Amino acid sequence: MSSTITYTVSGMSCGHCEKAISSELSALDGVTGVSADSAAGTVTVSSLAPLTDEQIAAAIDEAGYELVGRSA
Template sequence: MSSTITYTVSGMSCGHCEKSVSSEVSGIPGVTEVAADAKAGTVTISSQSPIDDAQVRSAVDEAGYELVGRTA
């Protein structure tokens, strides 16, 4: 079963930011697709298994940005 979740990320402002966040989040086990959008301030993650918010927060932190929360 796959799932898709969108998170709000603070601090992204350009394509380089999107690539940094996407690269880090892609390393989370089970993640199949990542789409970061600096303009919207979001990262959408698809995975084959449930996504651990703590792992996402850690990956976004590692990229140098702040995970604010999940979008509705």
Template sequence: MTADQKNSGSCCTTDGSCHSGAAVEGVTTVYTVTGMTCGHCEGAVSEELSALPGVTAVKAVAATGEVTVTSTAPLDEEAVRAAIDEAGYELTGRA
């Protein structure tokens, strides 16, 4: 833990990123999603995917249409598709 983290009483660093200090381990999969155009889109997709069991991290990038998901085990692609659909976007496959 850094001095800044100790002083803030939080796991968040001064740049606003949050982590436990440990490396995230698991399965990382990159998906291609169509329809994302802004930060709100990224947030909507990330929120839905983060709710899936076993998901430990999500990074959506509207500019590239790529969504990187880290999970404790491989995810069911239909569950991923349903979550992205629920957010209002379309899963086109793995990148």
């Protein structure tokens, strides 16, 4: 079963930020797509199986940004 969730990210302000976050999230097992939007401060992650918020937060932290929350 696939899953798509949108997260709010702090500190993302440009295309470079989007690429850094997308790269880290894409490296997670099962991720099939990542769409980062610096203007909205969000990143949408599609995966084959649900990922934990901790996995997402760790990848975003590795890119140098902070997970603020997730959208419903």
